Amino acid sequence: xxxxxxxxxxxxxxxxxxxxxxxxxxxxxxxxxxxxxxxxxxxxxxxxxxxxxxxxxxxxxxxxxxxxxxxxxxxxxxxxxxxxxxxxxxxxxxxxxxxxxxxxxxxxxxxxxxxxxxxxxxxxxxxxxxxxxxxxxxxxxxxxxxxxxxxxxxxxxxxxxxxxxxxxxxxxxxxxxxxxxxxxxxxxxxxxxxxxxxxxxxxxxxxxxxxxxxxxxxxxxxxxxxxxxxxxxxxxxxxxxxxxxxxxxxxxxxxxxxxxxxxxxxxxxxxxxxxxxxxxxxxxxxxxxxxxxxxxxxxxxxx
Numbered sequence: 001x002x003x004x005x006x007x008x009x010x011x012x013x014x015x016x017x018x019x020x021x022x023x024x025x026x027x028x029x030x031x032x033x034x035x036x037x038x039x040x041x042x043x044x045x046x047x048x049x050x051x052x053x054x055x056x057x058x059x060x061x062x063x064x065x066x067x068x069x070x071x072x073x074x075x076x077x078x079x080x081x082x083x084x085x086x087x088x089x090x091x092x093x094x095x096x097x098x099x100x101x102x103x104x105x106x107x108x109x110x111x112x113x114x115x116x117x118x119x120x121x122x123x124x125x126x127x128x129x130x131x132x133x134x135x136x137x138x139x140x141x142x143x144x145x146x147x148x149x150x151x152x153x154x155x156x157x158x159x160x161x162x163x164x165x166x167x168x169x170x171x172x173x174x175x176x177x178x179x180x181x182x183x184x185x186x187x188x189x190x191x192x193x194x195x196x197x198x199x200x201x202x203x204x205x206x207x208x209x210x211x212x213x214x215x216x217x218x219x220x221x222x223x224x225x226x227x228x229x230x231x232x233x234x235x236x237x238x239x240x241x242x243x244x245x246x247x248x249x250x251x252x253x254x255x256x257x258x259x260x261x262x263x264x265x266x267x268x269x270x271x272x273x274x275x276x277x278x279x280x281x282x283x284x285x286x287x288x289x290x291x292x293x294x295x296x297x298x299x300x301x302x303x
Contacts, residue, residue, distance in 0.1 A: 013223050017216055017219050017220045017223065018154070018158070018220065020216065021158065021161050021213070021216045021217075021220075022161070024165075024209075024212065024213070024216070025161050025164055025165060025213075028165060028168065028169075028205065028206075028209050029042045029164075029168065031205060032168055032171075032172045032206075035172070036172075042164075042168060044167075044171070045163075045164050045167035045168040045171060046164055048163070048167055052163060057114050057152075057153075058114060060112050060113065060114060060152060061098070061112045061113045061114075061118065061119065061120045064110075064112045064122075064263060064266065065100055065112075065120065065122065067258070067260065067262070067263055068102055068122065068258045068263060069102070069103075069258050070100035070101065070102045070122040071100060071101055071102075071103070072098055072099070072100050073099055073100065073101050078099075078101075078128075081099065081123070081128070082099065084133070084136065084137060084140065085097070085099060085121070085140055085144075088137065088140055088141050088144055088235060088236070089144065091235055092141075092144050092145075092148055092235055093148075094116050094119075094144060094147060094148055095116055095117055095119075097111070097113065097116075097119040097120050097121050097144075097147060098119070098120040098121075099120070099121060099122075099123070100120055100121070100122040100123070101122070101123060101124075101125060101128075102122055102123070102124040102125065102258065103124075103125055104124040104125060104126055104254075104256055104257060104258065105124075105125070105126040105254040105255075106124055106126050106252060106254040106255065106256045106271065106273075107124060107126040107127040107129075107130045107131060107245075107248060107249045107252050107254075108124050108126070108127060108249060108256065108267045108268060108269060108271055109121065109122060109123045109124065109127055109139050109140070109142075109143055109267065109268050110122055110143065110263075110266035110267045110268065111143035111144070111146045111147050111152075111266070112152060112266060113147065113152055114152055114153065115150070115152070115153070116147050116148065119147045119152075121140065121143045121144070121147075123139075123140070126252070126254060127139065127249075130248060130252065131245055131248060132244075134236075134238060134240075134241035134244075135241050135242070135244050135245035135248065136245070137236050137238075137241055138232060138233070138236055138238065138239075138241035138242030138243075138244075138245045139232075139242065139245050139249075139268055141231075141232035141233075141235040141236045141242070142228045142229060142231075142232035142242060142268055143228075143232075143268065144232070144235065145227070145228040145231035145232045145235065146224070146228050148231065149224070149227060149228065149231060151224050151228070154220070154224070155220075155221070155224075155265075158216075158217050158220055161213070162210075162213045162214065162216075162217050165209050165210060165212075165213040166209075166210045166213065168206075168209075169206040169207070169209045169210050172203075172206045173203065173206050173207070218265075218286065218287060221265045221287060221288075222286070222287075222288060222289045225268075225288055225289055225294070226289060226294065226297060229242060229294055229297065229298055230297075230298075230301065233298060233301055233303065234303065237303055239298040239299065239301050239303065240298075240299070242298055243294075243295045243298040243299055246268075246269065246291050246294055246295055246298075247291070247295060249268065249269045249291075250269055250291040253273045254273075255273065256271035256272070256273075259271035259272060264287050265287040265288070267288075269288055269291060270286070270287055270288045
């Protein structure tokens with residue numbers, strides 16, 4: 001396996017998930033609108049989700065940095081770190097992002113921002129203290145790859161779609177239980193058992209839809225981590241550096257005080273120590289691919 005085939009494979013799988021997600025959302029929207037004979041619920045959900053995600057997208061870097069209590073630094077604060085980031089940005093053809101420091105003992109890092117010109121990376125003090133330079137280069141190259149791959153844009157689109165599904169499912173269940181609706185339910189006009197059967201199917205689908213949407217979102221996030229690993233290895237031309245860094249990060253059990261479910265997927269490795277699973281079902285609910293699989297993939301790359 002070469003780095004290029006690994007990257008191509010992950011890109012194809014990511015867009016396969018995105019396409020499936022779109023089909024899923026469209027079908028669910030049709031199901032709801034058919035049952036209530038109205039598109040109003042769907043439009044309300046779409047407007048609500050897009051509005052919330054619009055704010056999150058345009059101000060994602062500021063919001064995330066405030067949530068994690070990361071502090072911005074200047075070149076005079078850490079010249080060596082700035083030179084390292086500058087060199088990698090030159091190699092990647094990216095503008096220099098804002099650099100933040102998290103006062104956390106756990107070695108970890110993340111990137112955010114709506115595009116390369118409005119991006120930021122955050123690095124914990126534990127990462128600076130515990131990694132050697134080639135390992136630190138691998139981690140930062142990984143985060144810059146998220147910026148270059150426009151992962152923030154993709155994740156925002158996925159968040160919008162997930163939000164639509166969750167809100168529509170909630171509205172559908174409420175209107176199904178309490179009656180009414182924006183346009184009158186079709187099932188109330190239908191004869192026989194067809195309406196009741198359709199209602200049961202719709203309720204079952206509405207209950208499972210948010211779970212399915214979240215699983216698809218997590219699957220896309222995991223594939224983007226593999227892609228950023230491969231892209232970062234291409235940038236440094238030294239996959240072993242990132243592989244060793246991931247091993248050190250996963251082997252450090254220092255707690256992350258500012259970790260939350262809303263920001264966990266941003267980090268290079270889960271900030272919740274102990275998020276491991278050996279079976280396929282458990283892996284579905286992980287925000288990151290298992291470190292062991294990422295290390296094997298990195299060491300199997302040919303550059």
